[in-house]
Structures are given as C-alpha cells and as structure tokens.
Amino acid sequence: MKKTTLSQVFFALLKRDLLLAFRHRAELFNPLLFFVLVVTLFPLGTGADTKLLQTMAPGIIWVAALLAAMLSLDTIFRSDFEDGSLELLLLNAHPTSILVLAKVLAHWLITGVPLMIIAPLLALFLGLDQDLIGLLVLTLLLGTPVLSLIGAVAIALTVGLKRGGILLSLLVLPFYVPVLIFATNAIEMAMSGLPVTAQLWILSSFLLLAITLTPWPTAAALKLSLS
Amino acid sequence: MVSLEVRDLGCIRDDRILFSKVNIDLYPGQLLLVEGDNGSGKTSLLRILCGIRLPEHGHVIWQRTNNDKKTAVSVHGQESYAGDMAFLGHLDGNKLDLTVTENLEFSCSLALGNSSTIKEVLERVGLSYFDDLQVSNLSAGQRRRLALARLLLSGARLWILDEPFTALDKKGIAMVEREINAQLDQGGLVIMTSHHSVSFDSDKVTKLSLSQ
Numbered sequence: 001m002k003k004t005t006l007s008q009v010f011f012a013l014l015k016r017d018l019l020l021a022f023r024h025r026a027e028l029f030n031p032l033l034f035f036v037l038v039v040t041l042f043p044l045g046t047g048a049d050t051k052l053l054q055t056m057a058p059g060i061i062w063v064a065a066l067l068a069a070m071l072s073l074d075t076i077f078r079s080d081f082e083d084g085s086l087e088l089l090l091l092n093a094h095p096t097s098i099l100v101l102a103k104v105l106a107h108w109l110i111t112g113v114p115l116m117i118i119a120p121l122l123a124l125f126l127g128l129d130q131d132l133i134g135l136l137v138l139t140l141l142l143g144t145p146v147l148s149l150i151g152a153v154a155i156a157l158t159v160g161l162k163r164g165g166i167l168l169s170l171l172v173l174p175f176y177v178p179v180l181i182f183a184t185n186a187i188e189m190a191m192s193g194l195p196v197t198a199q200l201w202i203l204s205s206f207l208l209l210a211i212t213l214t215p216w217p218t219a220a221a222l223k224l225s226l227s
Numbered sequence: 228m229v230s231l232e233v234r235d236l237g238c239i240r241d242d243r244i245l246f247s248k249v250n251i252d253l254y255p256g257q258l259l260l261v262e263g264d265n266g267s268g269k270t271s272l273l274r275i276l277c278g279i280r281l282p283e284h285g286h287v288i289w290q291r292t293n294n295d296k297k298t299a300v301s302v303h304g305q306e307s308y309a310g311d312m313a314f315l316g317h318l319d320g321n322k323l324d325l326t327v328t329e330n331l332e333f334s335c336s337l338a339l340g341n342s343s344t345i346k347e348v349l350e351r352v353g354l355s356y357f358d359d360l361q362v363s364n365l366s367a368g369q370r371r372r373l374a375l376a377r378l379l380l381s382g383a384r385l386w387i388l389d390e391p392f393t394a395l396d397k398k399g400i401a402m403v404e405r406e407i408n409a410q411l412d413q414g415g416l417v418i419m420t421s422h423h424s425v426s427f428d429s430d431k432v433t434k435l436s437l438s439q
Contacts, residue, residue: 004336012336016325023324084318088377091277092337093310227280 009094010102017106020079031072032114038064039122050127057126058136058187062143065115066176069144070169072111073151076103077159077222086159087226096222097215104145104152104218112144128187135190139183142203149210150175156221179206230255230416231276231385236285238271245271246437249285255414258407258427262420263437269420270317270389272437276418277314277387289385310338313383315391319374323363327354327373330362334377343380352376352402367394375403386410388419 021028042060043053080086080103089099119140120133128136154171158164186199229252237247245268253259263269274280276287289308321330331345349355352372362370371394378386386407392400404426407417411431425432 004338009336012333016322016329016333019329020322020324079322082318083322084316084320085322087279087314087316087318088320088334088337091279091309091312091314093307094337223279227274 006094006098010098013089013099013102014106017103018109021106021110027075028110028114031068031111032118034071035064035068035115036118036122038067039126043126054127054129055188055191057123057128058132058184058191060126061119061122061136062139062180062184065119065140065144066147066180068115069111069147070151070172070176072107073148073155073168073172074165075111076107076148076152076155078155081159081225086222090219090223090226096219100152100156100215100218100222101211104148104215107152108145108148112140112148115144116140129191132187132190135187135196138200139186139203142200142207143179143183146179146203146206146210147176149214152218153214153221156218156225158225159222160225179203182206229253230290231418232286232288233276234286234288236272236275236287237283238268238275238280239283240268240271247283249435249437251433251435253416253418253433255416256411256431257416257433258411258431259416259418259433259435260421260425261418261435261437267437269437273314273387273389273418273420274316277312278308279314311383312385312387313378313381314387314389315374315378316389317393319370320377321362321370321373324361326359326361327365328358330373331376331380334380338381338383343382345380348376348379351379351406353398368396368399371395372399372402375406379406384414385416386418388417390420390422392421392423 039060042056046052046056077086080089090096116137119136123133123136124130151172154168155164157171158168161167182199182202186196186203189196189199231251231253233249233251236249236251238245249272251259261269261272271280275282278287289311322333325333327349328345331348335345345358346355349358352375354369354372354376357365357369362373365373371391375391378388391403395403400423407419408427410417411427
C-alpha cells in the first residue's frame with residue numbers, strides 16, 4: 001500500500017488542470033483577447049488625447065482585467081461538474097477546501113498570469129509612465145488572485161444552474177469593487193508622486209483574507225450544488 | 228458485525244416523498260441490490276448513502292465502533308468514510324482530454340492508498356491496448372470500463388454502483404459480475420442498482436425494494 005499525502009494530491013490536481021488547459025489552448029486565448037480588445041478600443045473611442053489616455057490608463061487596464069477575469073470564471077468548475085469528476089473530487093478523504101485551492105491556483109495561472117504579462121505592453125500603448133508599469137504589474141499580481149478566489153465561491157454556488165451568468169456577475173461585482181478601487185488608486189497616487197504603501201498593504205491583506213477564507217465557502221457551495 | 232447501518236432514512240424531493248423509513252443492515256461480503264421503478268428514488272438513495280446528498284431524516288452509520296446509540300456518527304461529512312467508499316454514478320467522471328493512463332494516475336493520487344497497479348487494473352477491465360488513447364476517442368462502453376478501473380484502483384471496501392452495466396457488452400457485464408464477486412469474497416460490500424438481471428449467489432444478496 002502506498003499512502004498519498006495532501007501535498008501530492010494538491011500538485012496532482014494542479015498538474016491535471018494545467019494539462020487540461022494546455023490541451024484546450026484555443027480557449028485560453030478568449031479572456032486574453034477580450035482584455036487586449038477592450039484596451040485597444042478605448043483610444044479609438046475617446047480620441048488620441050495623450051493626456052486623457054494617460055490619466056485613464058490604470059482604470060482602463062484594471063476594468064478590462066476585471067471583466068476578463070469574470071468572463072473566464074465559468075471554466076473553473078463547469079467541465080468537472082458536467083463530466084462527473086467534481087463528485088469524485090468531493091467524495092474522497094482529502095479536505096475539499098485544499099482541492100478547491102489547487103483548482104483556483106490552476107485557474108489563476110491560466111487566466112491571471114497571461115493578463116499580467118500582456119498588461120505592461122498595453123500600458124505603454126496607453127502612454128502610462130514607464131516608472132509606473134512595475135507598480136501596475138504589482139497591483140495585478142496582488143489583485144487578480146483575489147478575483148479568482150472570490151469568483152470561485154460564486155461559481156461554486158451557480159454551477160448547478162443552467163443560466164447562472166447574470167446571477168454570477170451580481171454576486172461577484174460587489175466584492176470586486178474594493179480591489180478595483182485600491183488597485184487603481186495606488187497607481188493614481190503614484191502618478192502624483194505620493195506614497196502608495198497603504199494601498200499595497202490593503203491589497204495584500206485582501207489577498208491573504210481571500211486565500212484563507214474563501215476555500216471553505218467554495219467547498220460548502222460545491223456540496224450544495226451537487227446535492 | 229454490521230458494517231453499514233441505515234436507520235429510518237427518508238428522502239423528499241420537490242415536495243414529494245420518494246421513500247421513508249428505509250432500514251438496512253449490511254454485513255461484510257454482502258451485496259445490496261436496490262430495486263424500484265424509474266423515479267422511485269434509487270439514485271437519490273445511493274447519493275445519500277455515499278454522502279453527496281443529505282437525507283431528510285435518519286442516519287447512515289459506517290462501522291459503528293461501540294454500541295452506544297448516542298455516539299454513533301452519521302457518515303455525512305466523515306472523511307474516514309470517504310476513504311473506505313468508492314462511488315460510480317451515472318456520469319463516468321473521466322476527463323475526456325486526458326489519456327486513459329493519465330485519468331487513472333490522477334485517481335490514484337486521490338485515493339488514500341492502493342494495492343493494484345494501473346497496468347493490472349487495465350488488464351482486468353480489458354483496456355490494456357488503449358492506455359495511451361485520449362478518452363474522447365473511446366466508445367461509451369470503454370469509458371464505462373475506465374470508470375470501473377478507477378473503482379478497482381481505489382481499494383475501497385464499500386462500492387456504491389449506480390447502474391454499473393450501462394453501455395457494457397456481454398463480456399463487460401460478465402467482467403463486472405466477476406469483479407463484484409471478487410470484492411464480496413474479500414469481505415467487501417457492494418450496494419448497486421441495476422435494470423439487468425444479475426446472477427450472484429442468493430445467500431450473498433439482500434434486496435431492497437423502493438416501489439410504493
């Protein structure tokens with residue numbers, strides 16, 4: 001008999017989800033394409049006023065990233081729910097909250113990280129000051145995992161419904177707004193040369209709270225959706 | 228020694244009583260065959276027994292350690308029970324974009340421990356030649372066989388099977404019956420529903436009828 005430990009299960013699930021995502025490469029590009037399209041359409045809509053674009057850049061990039069993250073939420077549990085493997089994930093001796101965390105981490109690596117990689121390019125395109133690009137990426141690094149973690153709770157609640165789309169956005173948006181406010185505020189403050197440590201600490205605390213508090217309600221909501 | 232006790236179990240779905248006052252005592256080496264018409268609550272009963280669904284009232288008790296009625300704990304939310312039990316539902320639970328082996332490797336890591344290797348198990352269910360094929364290329368019967376392979380790999384003492392013969396050919400049905408018999412001979416327990424007539428020794432089988 002060989003025993004499996006919790007960390008082995010965590011990494012096995014992470015590996016499985018990343019492998020599945022890799023075999024579905026085409027779907028990966030949807031949120032990313034949406035992100036790039038929204039950001040590139042803004043200058044066409046508002047006119048090429050450099051000053052205006054520069055002040056709006058953090059807001060545009062963050063709102064687009066937030067919507068792209070929301071668009072991709074459905075993929076966290078949908079396919080597992082439909083093929084029955086979600087039942088098997090819940091029906092084993094390992095704590096569901098840890099398995100949920102592995103799934104959310106995989107989802108963030110697949111959807112959040114590409115946004116972070118492409119964001120600096122789009123920021124340059126909107127004329128954001130080069131010194132601020134590092135800060136923008138940092139806010140995305142702290143903020144996008146929160147979006148995935150909070151979204152997982154909502155998607156776990158609505159995965160059993162045929163059309164949960166509208167309900168999903170109503171559920172998650174109130175929780176996304178604080179992240180949006182503090183992240184864009186940090187960059188705006190930095191633009192006027194003010195310190196931004198407070199905003200960054202608040203974003204970090206959001207992240208820590210989300211990592212520690214969301215796996216349990218997600219696991220409970222999944223059980224509710226399956227029963 | 229009773230392994231699985233079900234006391235006064237009831238299930239209500241959409242304001243309709245599916246069943247109530249279901250009592251089961253299942254001993255090691257026994258098979259419980261749940262019978263009933265379509266919609267009589269067979270699947271709901273199995274989902275309650277495996278812990279996915281909560282019953283309206285009643286308890287499911289796995290391997291009661293002492294005879295004190297008050298300390299007996301229901302299986303719902305008990306992690307040790309989940310390690311002893313393997314469930315095969317209507318859905319196969321295979322990932323279509325993974326190969327047969329990758330699917331089984333993942334279920335290996337979910338199980339607490341297992342005694343057979345993937346190769347052995349694939350031979351037993353007759354999928355040895357398909358081990359590196361993606362599940363999306365397999366037929367419905369082969370997918371069902373893969374789900375059964377996962378069951379064998381789990382090493383669980385209690386199997387809960389919802390219509391295990393669906394989509395299987397005659398050889399497949401014989402294979403499943405052989406594996407169930409082997410499981411019972413090892414002192415395991417099986418709870419299943421089936422529309423096919425099954426051929427097991429009558430002294431091993433307990434029947435439960437859910438029809439009103």
